[in-house]
Structure formats: C-alpha cells, structure tokens
Amino acid sequence: MREEIVAAGFGGQGVMLIGKILAYAGMLEGKQVTYFPSYGAEVRGGTANSTTIISTAEIPTPVSRHPDVLLAMNSPSCKKFGSRLKKGGLLIANSSLIENVFKRSDLTIIKIPATSLANNLGNKRSANMIMIGAYLKYKAIVSLKSVEKAFLILLPGKKDLWDINKKALRLGME
Amino acid sequence: MREEIVAAGFGGQGVMLIGKILAYAGMLEGKQVTYFPSYGAEVRGGTANSTTIISTAEIPTPVSRHPDVLLAMNSPSCKKFGSRLKKGGLLIANSSLIENVFKRSDLTIIKIPATSLANNLGNKRSANMIMIGAYLKYKAIVSLKSVEKAFLILLPGKKDLWDINKKALRLGME
Amino acid sequence: MKSKAAKERKVLMCGNEVIGEAAVQAGCRHYFGYPITPQNELTAYMAKRMEEVGGVFLQSESELAAINMVLGASACGARAMTSSSSPGISLKQEGISYIAGMELPAVIVNVMRGGPGLGNISPSQSDYFQAVKGGGHGDYRIIVLAPSCSQELYDLTALAFDLADTYRNPVMILADGILGQMMEPVALRQINPKHVKKPWVLTGAKNRPGRRLCSLFLETGGLEKHNASLQEKYRRIKAKEVRCETYNISGAEVIAVAYGSSARLTKAAVKMAEERGIKAGYIKPITLWPFPEDVFIKEKDKNKKYLVVEMNEGQMVEDVERCVGDRKRVFFYGHAGGWIPQTEDIFKRIKKLA
Amino acid sequence: MKSKAAKERKVLMCGNEVIGEAAVQAGCRHYFGYPITPQNELTAYMAKRMEEVGGVFLQSESELAAINMVLGASACGARAMTSSSSPGISLKQEGISYIAGMELPAVIVNVMRGGPGLGNISPSQSDYFQAVKGGGHGDYRIIVLAPSCSQELYDLTALAFDLADTYRNPVMILADGILGQMMEPVALRQINPKHVKKPWVLTGAKNRPGRRLCSLFLETGGLEKHNASLQEKYRRIKAKEVRCETYNISGAEVIAVAYGSSARLTKAAVKMAEERGIKAGYIKPITLWPFPEDVFIKEKDKNKKYLVVEMNEGQMVEDVERCVGDRKRVFFYGHAGGWIPQTEDIFKRIKKLA
Amino acid sequence: MKKVFGRTRTLRDTHTHYCPGCGHGIAHRLVAEVIDELGIRERTIGVAPIGCAVLAYYYWDLDICEAPHGRPPAVATGMKSVNPKNIVFTYQGDGDLAAIGFNETIHTANRGENITVIFINNAVYGMTGGQMAPTTLCGQVTATTPSGRNVKRYGHPIHVAELLANLPGVSFSSRVALSDIPNIMKTKQAIKKAFQVQMDGKGFSIVEILSPCPTYWRKTPVESLKFIKEKMVKTFPLGVFKECGKK
Amino acid sequence: MKKVFGRTRTLRDTHTHYCPGCGHGIAHRLVAEVIDELGIRERTIGVAPIGCAVLAYYYWDLDICEAPHGRPPAVATGMKSVNPKNIVFTYQGDGDLAAIGFNETIHTANRGENITVIFINNAVYGMTGGQMAPTTLCGQVTATTPSGRNVKRYGHPIHVAELLANLPGVSFSSRVALSDIPNIMKTKQAIKKAFQVQMDGKGFSIVEILSPCPTYWRKTPVESLKFIKEKMVKTFPLGVFKECGKK
C-alpha cells in the first residue's frame, strides 16, 4: 500500500494541517509516512501545498510527481495539481471555491462545498477538516480515531477546537 | 655557472638594492637571474634580506637554502645566514658593525668596514655599494659596467648619485 | 518535546527541527545563525528552545559574524553550532578554515539548495566539493556527515558534537532542502553527550600562565609542523571514523552509490532491480569525509560497474573514480538546480548497466 | 614601464607587478582590491598605474566588497580584476559563485600563502581544491591558470582576460608567494586584447527593453536548464582550452607532475634524473581546470609511475589518481605551511621509483 | 474623459509575487514614476537585492543586475565606475542593507559614491519568513524573537537614515512612509529628490521608506498602514536628516 | 631606593616584533597595567586582531584568542555568551575594526554587548605595508594612495568614536592619543574606565587611541608623536563622546 496525497489551496485555508494530520495519523497506525510542505518563495502570493505519503514500505522520497489524491481547496491549485494526478487518481474539490473542476475523464472527482459547509457550521477554519472527512469517506486510509489523536497531538490542549473539527470531519464523511 | 647570493642587514642599509643590482647586472649579461626579497611580517623589527641567483642554466627556485655568498651588513644577519652558507662559501662582512664574525673554518671570510668607509666617503647610504665592490673584487660575477647600467636603470635619472656610488664601489674593490 | 517523555515514542517533526532537538539533547547551548531558506525552521527552533533550556540563541548580523561567534564560544569551551544554506556557507569558508586551523570543535549545518549564485531554494547536493575538499583555503579537512532520513539527522547531529570535541575539529552536517523540510517519524532517543576534557579552553588565566588559541605559528617551520600534526590527526580520523552503509556489494554486477536524499531513491531503485532479477547493490557513504575509500579499493572484481547518483552535475563521482581506479566502469546520473531523481529512472540506468 | 619602449627588451619586475602590467596591457581599467600579503605589490602597482592610464583603482573596504565591485563593473562591460591571497579568496567564494552563475567575465588573482586560518605568508599551493573544485556553492567551474615563471605570469594574465570575455566566466590566476615576490626577466610583449562582443552588458535601456543579469531562474526547471547550459559551456572549455606542458612522457618510466613554483623544481629534478640515466619525464598542467585529463588517460603503459609534487598536503594528486586510474602507481611528495621542495629531494624520489 | 492615472512606462504590466498589500508594490511604482518623470530610464541601471524584492528585474523595464545578499552598494560602485553618466540605484530591504550588508552601505556612503539607495524598512525579513531585522521594533514578535525583540540581547532598532546622515559623503538622507496618501506623495518627492541629487553629481543619496509587510506583521493590509502611522513612526521619525551639496 | 616604575605582571618580558617607536608597545603596556590594577587578569580573555598586533598573545600573559581579520567583535560576542563573568576585550587596528570588520563593530556595539574594544587608530595598515586605512587623513600618501588620499574618491576619514556614540548600546566611547606623557596618562584612564564599564555590566565600551606608526608615516618616532599632536588631532579630536549607563 502506498498513497501519495497532495493538499493545496490558499495560505490560511489550513492545507498544511491536512497534510500533517494525515501523516501523523498514518504514523500512529504504524505506517511509514512522510510530509513535505511547499516552502520559501513559493509561499508568496498566498498559495500553499503539502505532500503526504503513507506507505507500508520505505518511502524513497517525500516528493510526489504524480500523486494519487488531490485535496484542492481553491481553483488555481486545482488546476496546477490536477493535471499532475496519477491516471485514475482521486480529486476532491472544494466546490465552494472551484467553479470549473479540472477535466480529466480518468479521474474520480468528488465535489464538496467545504467552505460553505464550514461557514454553516459556524467555523470558517474547519473547511480543511471537511475535506479530510470527504477523503476518509472515500478511502479509509487512516481511521477517524487516529485522526483525532493526531489532531490533539498537533494542537495540544485544544480539545474544544477538536469538538468543532470533529463535527466538520463527520460532515465531510456524510 | 650558478651563484646564489644573500644580502642581509637592517632595513635602510640598502640590502634589497644590492640584490636587485646584481640580478639586473646578471640579466644584462645574458644570464638567467632571479631576485627574491624577504617580505611581510619578516620585515618588522628592521631586518631585511634578499636572495639573488645568477646562473647560466634555468633557475628552479629563487630561494636558497645554502647560498654561495653572504653579504652581511650587520651582526644578527651574519649569524642567521652565516650558518646556512654552502661549505666553502664566501662571507663578506661589514666589519664596522660586526664584531665577531661567524666562525666556520671552511668559509672564505672577507671583512670590510663598509659603514665607516661610507661615512668617510661622506655618504652613509653607500655602504651597500662598498659591499658589492668587495664582492666583485673577489669574484667577477658581473662586470662593473653592467653594475653601472643596472644602477641607472633601477634609479633612473640619478646620474649624480651614481658618481658617489661608483666611488664607493671602487673603494670596495680596492 | 521533553527528552524523557519522548525517548521511547516516535514523533513527527520537520528535519530542520530534528537537527535542532538533537543539538539541544547533545548539550548544545550556543547557537548563532542568520536566516536562509531552506533551513529557517532550524534557526526558529533554536530561538524557541534556547529560551526554554536557558541557552544562548543569537541571530547574528551575517553569516560571517555567526561562524566567528561559534569560534569564540567554542574557544571558551561551549558546544556551539551554526547553520545555513549554500550561499551562506560560502561566506563561512574563511571562518571554517580558521576554526580548523585553530583546532576548535564546531558543528556546522548546511541544508543545501540549488546554485550557483542565488540559485533557488530547491533541494540539491551541489556543495559536496565545498564540504569535502575544503571550500576555504589551506590543507584542512572537516568531518562531513551525510544523513539521509530524519532519524539519521537526529543521530548524526548528536554524533557530530562528540566527534567535534573528540578531534577538536569542525564537523559538518550536509543535508538538503528535502531533509530539512520533510517530516517523517523520528525517535528522539536519549543522547549521552561524550565528555571530552578541554584543557585548552580559555577561561581567564587563573593560577596559570595565559593560553593562546591561534592558527599562526611564529617559529621557523612552525606552520609546517602544525600542518603535519593536522595531517596526522586526519589520518587518525580516516582510520577510525569512516561510516558507510552497503548492501550486496559482493554479489552485485552494478553498484549504485549515493548519499543523503538521493541515497533513499537509489536504495529503492536497487530493490526494484533485485526484484527484477538484476544483481544490484549499493554503497551509501555516511561520512563523506573521511570517504569510505576502502569499500571501493577492496573490491577487486574488474567487471563490476558503478552508478553514482547525485543531485548535482557530478562531484562525489570524482572520488568514486579515484577509488575504483577505472573511469570506464564508473557512470554518473545527476543534474543540478532542483532536480530530484525518480526511482524508476535510476532503476532504468541500473538495468542498462547490468 | 611604458609598453612601447618595453616591448622588445626584458625587464626585471616582481611577479605581482608583472601581473599588474599584463592586466593594464590587456585593457583592464577597473581594479578593486583589499591589501594582503604576499600580493600587496600588485595592489600598489595598480594604484599607481591606474592613475597613469586613467583607469579606476579602488581599495575596497573588504574582499567581499572588492569581488562585488568587480561583479558590477563587469556587468557594465569593463574588463575588471581583483586580487588577494588565500584567506581573502575564501571570503570571495560567494561572489565568485554569483559571477559564475550570472555568467560574467572576471579575472581573480590568488597569490597563495600558507594556511589554514591565518597561517603565514610563505608560498604555498594549498588552495588547489578551492580553485579547481569550487570553494563556493553550486556546480560552477572557473578556469584556473597556473603560471610557473614571470613570463607566464605576464602571458597567462593577458590570456585570462580573453578567456573570461570569450566564455563569460571567471578566470583565476593561481600563483604563490614565490611567483608574486620573485623578480626574474620578463618580456613585456605587446598584448592585443581580443575583442568580444558583449550584447548582454547593462548600459541603460536605450531604445530597447530592460536587460537583467541574474543567477535566479524563476520558471519551473529554469535553474536546471541554466545548469545544463553551464555544463555545456564547461564541456566546450574542456574541449578547447586545456593547456599543458609535457616532456618525454612516452619514453619515461617515472613521470613527475607539478604546476606553478613546484613545477620549476620538478623540471630541474627530471633533468637531473635524465643526466643520471633515469628515464624520467614530466607533466606541467598550465590549466588546472580544465585539467589535462587526456594526457594521463591516453597513456596506456601500465608500468609508468607518477610522482606528484605539490607545496601542500596532496590536492592535485587526487586528480592525477582519478585520471591515471591506478592509485598504486601514483606517489605524492609534498608538505604545507611554507615548505619548498628541493631539486635534489625530488630527484631522489624519482630515482627511488625508477 | 482623460486618463489621469495609469501605469507608468517603466513599470512592466505583469503580476508581481508580492503578498496582497505589500509596500514593495507601491515603492516599485513610485520609483518607476520618478524615473519616467525625470526622463532617465534610458541611462538608469538598477541593482536588485536578495529579499522579497529579488525579482524587481521582472517588474521594472530597466537594465538591472542582481547582487549577492547585502552587496548592492558594492555592485553599484563597480557599475558607476564604468560610466559615471549612468544613473545607478540600489533597492534594498533592511536585512540586506542594515544587517549583512551594512558595511558596504556605510563605506559606499562614506566614499560619497554618486548613487541612490532606495531602502525599504519593513522591520522584518520578508523573504525568509519573518525573522528579526536590525530595524525590528522593541518587543516585536518575529520568527527568531518568539518573546519579542529583547533590547538587552539585540539592542535598539538601527536608525539608518540618521546614522548615515553623519557621514560627510552623504548628500541626502530622508525617512518617509507608505502609510497613507499624503505620505506616499512625500515618498515620491523624496525619491525624486534623491535621484536629482545623483543627477547633479552631489554624491550619495538614500531614502528610507517605512513599508508594510502584512504577512509577517500578521496584520491585514489596512491594519498594517495604521501600524506604521501609530507605532512605527514613533521609533522611526519621518523627516529629512541631511540635504546638502557634497562636502 | 624603591622601584617606582617597572614591567607589570600581565606584560610578558619578551621582545616584541614592533618597529622602534610603535604605539602598539605603549598601548599594550597600558592595557596590561589597567588589567593588573583592576585585578582582573584571572578572568580576562582577549581577542587579538589580524594586523601588526596579531602577536599580542605572545606579549600579554592572558588567555587570548586569534580572530579572523575584522571579526574580533563577533568572536568576543561568542566568548562573552559562554561566561558573562569573564572580562572580554578586543584589541584592533583601523583596518581590522573600521574597514573589513566595521559591520561586526557596529552590530556588536548596537547590541550593547558587554565587552571592551581597544581601537588603535594609526591611520594606515601597518602589517601589510602601509596602505590606506578608513582613518587615513585627507591627502596622506600611502602605498595605495600614491597621490594622497583623495576625498572625492575615498571620502573623509571615518570617525569611529563619534559614530559609535550614536548607538544606544554604547556606554562609553572616547578618543585619546599616545602623543605625549599627559595624553598617555589620559589614555590609561580611558582604558581603565572602559574596563570598569564592562565590570559594571553597562555594555559596550570603546577607546579609540591615536597611535604612531613611524614606519609607514615615514617619520622618526619623535616626529610621529609631533604629527599626532599637530595634525592627527585636527581630524580626530580627542574627548569623551559618550559616557552613560546602558540604555
């Protein structure tokens, strides 16, 4: 098993956290994992992306040229990374912000209005958890429990925050 | 033919000029020559020395570990370089400033009170030329004419100075 | 991360932070650095951690100042460290030459990026020559450690401080943008810093004559003697401190050679080749200096081929050629400027050579 | 020294001044430098001569400033030069990497002294690695010329400016304290600077869009492409610009290899050996990069032995090992820190190997 | 209707990589406008720094050269020495000019090199992720001062414009701010003055510009301008610190 | 009879490599006397420069470290950070401190590092053979200014003591001269004051000492002292430019 996941969007949408949570959850489940952020000058202009790899074997490089999965939180990143997705890959698109989803007939495309759902939930910042939820629903790559643990380790002492985010997660899984 | 000559003394005694004049004269006579000064931090504290090599063959290095000739203008340099002279080498010592000449039975030692002679001549600074004179008298390594030419090239427009120095040179040769 | 609690379990930190934590655990309490991508997380981590452990963190005005602050702190006995990336490391070369000449311990981290010049911040291995042959002036050597995963970042950083103290010599951690930025699980094992007596340290001349630390040797032949003694030390290090990971070199027809980030990919390619019935092995130098020369020299088989994979235009390959002694059997695969090899491509090249 | 008058006859100048005069004759009108022994006569000479010829002499506040002033002057089309000695050259490494990355011509003189650190001002060849492998970061190469007598100081300095312009690349004159300080006869031949068009020069964007000179390449893969094109240029230089003096290599049992000051001594030792009936020859690389690899590679005789003589602890010897391809036939004789070999001692070593 | 405001000739019509609300964009435009108004585009050469403005050569339609981090004044010195008729200017951040490159700054100013320096003081290192700069305010939190800039450890922010004004080689030194419309207008006037000083051969001129970095101030663009007006100018008073013929 | 003047404890009884009449010798003795009078020898660490004084570690019986040319303030910063109870001082020439190393000087001063800098201003580079220093007087002939220092090219001599006094981190800044007996006494007092400032934890202290270099001034030792008194002080006025608690 090996899954290469790219999460991408604006800075501030929490795409880095998506990657970290998935990686941490994978680690907690005894898998090999790597997490690799975009960094430096790339970050200017407000875009951000990260790559997470979860595997049962050693991971030769944390960089993915052709990811299995793309969690796209906005339009430009949907375009940029969508074209690089592996043949038959999975694209989860935040349809609140992405009008025209990248067109590739080989892809499985899931649209979820993560931003609106999050706004409805009363917590703008949890759109990223909704995206994770949608992903977990489609591929149970890690368990919900591991995600919870990961969340609490990465944001220690934020139990209350978890409660909202758990809701968001479940919303995504619906 | 190959002659390695070290001239050594205080800064200000003109030992560098000795070396340059001999080298230039050698060059004018179609010989291979090198001139190598002591430099940098070594110069602090007022000592100075230079090495001149005159040869009919290519000169592999301008540095001499065991020179053929030492023109010693003061006591410390007589000690320092005297011990390094080649077996059977020639030491010309400025006896005005060197009381106890270095003792080595294999050396040919010529003592000449260059400083006093120069003072008598009325030109303190020409002690170096007296040393050259003494050397040329003993070994006609270059001609007096070449020395004159060299002097005038190295100190262009100093014809009057040459007149005094020529006297000094002849004095040394006496 | 508190060392006790973290000792057993693995955590996920970015490589730059792993280096920082290892340094803290190894007793480093003096860090001096100047920001540069892709190592900024290390500087930021030390800023935070030094406050916590009561150490000294100082963002210096420049890389020149940083390396010389390290010199000063080390002269007074501290385990001191600095880090930078390629252009900043170039600026440190004079200081490194002094530290080596004065025989002071120091740990220097280079998280390499693309060059030459400003280049870019992509991962790269373009500073092998600079690190291994000496980018500064004079015949000094520094120990160069090349981690290829987060755990090695941790373990080798700790080792770096011990080696630096043991040999009174600068030690460089040669990493790259991938290693510095990537998070992967790492066990923050308990580190027991080696205690090395430092009778040369400057403390103020209490009840003794003054000491001097310098790289100038006044007596005739002094510098020559000093260089001879440095070389003697380097021979000792060469004899004792070579570290290298090898896999199936005796059975292989093709041996892949790589370090750092590219070694991970190369290993995977070798496994891939094996699975396809190709007799392949690998050599992963962990110390780039001292280079594991003997591994190559002892290999007498005149038919084996070597594939050197580097994220540069060919640098370590020169050492491999030198040690293999037959350039026709040494092949190179690499590019500079942010290029990262792919397992499949390395595999293809192995296959072609087999 | 006026060029016309001096053209035919030989003069006696110290090596540092010879370099300066060659630069002036080669059309260099922009010199930037910071004092350091043993190259100070060059700086002083340029101070005087630039006043005479109406050029620019500027004593900079540091070596960092000097190399970057060269960068600026070169970007505007001038034949620009700087000089220093070992520690100062270390400080210039970042700038050199930028100049190489930006593909600007520049002439850099290193009159080497003893290291590491402050070391001393005695002659030395301890910066071979730094010059030839690249002391700065990234995969760049600079052309390295190694004169071994005053005439070569003159001729190669002139050549350096032509090569720099032709290839838009830094060129280094690698000399040492002996060459810089020694006076020996030199013919100040008329130099005819090669005229190279420079359509990239910054002049102000008159009737055209603005130009940029930089080492950063923004587009994805841009820096990779740039590096590939640099490597392509380096291959061209390797194919065309290798310079080397050889003597009796086909007939020799022992081939001595040396450059610069030590080549003079080595040649004398080879002659001495010949006179005593020993079959000896020599190789004197004049370009250290590109290294005359083919001279070694083409030599198929598996019995020939090589004696590499350097005033350091063994640097070029690694390139010889690499090219000869058999370390057991390559021997080294050298020390660092001011040591100067003696003809007799080199001869003895040749004799032992014969 | 007539166009009363548009993009000036020297400012390329292209997307910049700056964050929304970044002062570099405003400063770039002002420099371009001044160059066009003075009619010197065809003899002007710029030197770009290493910092967020490293890509300035993509944004100005001018001849421009990159310089290693901190070394623009040395590069500019070399350039000006080739053809003194060229108008040479550097554009530098506070890390570039006042940290790693302060020696080049001071010596170039002291020599009275006839160049112009546009100095963007945004109190942080933008490009590398918001670390402390020599101009970071006391108590300001940055990536490398997690508890705020500690005066005991790092001393006070460096006052570049005032310090350089002490050097006889400096003919014009002024501090301005991109905090609001009137101050932006003044900034433009100061930049123009600085170039004019160079055109008149009077020696070194520098304009220090207080400029917002919303990203690493962790503020919105609007809050950032307020921050300049309310906080930053207290540490860095605006004004002309020197204006005279070259001594 | 009682000995009223003799070699102080910290000054080693050895030959120095300095030229006859060189001010370094006097300054060395004064520093040693101050250290002994303050009784701090056993906790003092010195940093020697690259310059004529590079061999200071042979002349003072103290713990001393060499620093690369211009970097003593950085080395001293590293040292002081290890054990703030140590008294740390640098001893630097004008090339070392004000040319190549001026950035380290300024930033160390600005941080208010609690160290003492003894700054020998002899208006030339001694060690390398008499080239121009940042403090070379206008018109002064040196190896690199064969027609005299040209203000148009090199600007005016840098006034280190005054410039540093502008920085809040600096607690004591003074210029003194080794020109005659009273001024030598004042120099010693200034050095003592500077060390006391450090002992009191008040921050950066510097003493700029006008010092003769007969060799590269091409003057006799006696003429050299006269030159300081009659010429050098006109450019470099003596005095205390700052004396206060650390801001």
Add this chain to the structure above:
Amino acid sequence: MGKVVINSARCKGCGLCIEVCPKNVLVPSSKNNHLGIYVVEVKNKEECIGCSRCAIICPDAAIEVYR
C-alpha cells in the same frame, strides 16, 4: 465626474483602495480572478470624483483613473 477601471487580473484584493476612497466607490467582490483572488469591484460608480487616491495606494498598479 470620475471613472476608475480595475484590472482584475492584477488586483490582489488587499482592500487598501476601498479604505482610502472618500466616496465609497469600491467594494470587495465575491468573484475571484484566475488566481483565485477575491478582487475589488466598482460599486458606486457615479460617486467617483476621480481623485486617484485608490490608484496611488494600490500596490499592484491595478487601477486606472479617468476624469
């Protein structure tokens, strides 16, 4: 009396123009451009007096003003 033209390809949505406009001509839009940025748009067109304040503060030279 005045007219502003916003180049929404250049606009980064920083909102400075909105802040300085004395006539509240400009507002944030809910449309994003090719980069995914929510750009500003002209709302109270007729209020514009062509004072250029918005253009002077725009860090992206995204505004042209006519009068």
Add this chain to the structure above:
Amino acid sequence: MGKVVINSARCKGCGLCIEVCPKNVLVPSSKNNHLGIYVVEVKNKEECIGCSRCAIICPDAAIEVYR
C-alpha cells in the same frame, strides 16, 4: 634622587625617552645590542629625578625607574 635602569635587550633605540626626559639623562649610545640595535644609555645619571616620563613613553617597557 632617581635612577633608571635600561634593559638594553628590550630597547629598540626609538629615542622617545630621550625626547621626554626633562633632565637630559638619556642619550643614544654607539653600542648595539644582540639584535644590532643602537640602544639608549644613561649619561647624566646624577641628574635623574625619577619622574618616570621615560618609562611611561617607552613602547618596549625597557625602562625601570627607582626613587
């Protein structure tokens, strides 16, 4: 009333002490030391008032003063 002792191994003959002595106690000698330097010597011994001026200016700490 005073006495000066000159360590001629240290003296470099710079002559500064001669210059500052108010009593002309010191003079250049014609003897040189082991380094070949013409050192100073005490001539008008009895004139010395032990004021230490010579010692204070000596760059080579070559003078001891007794009183």
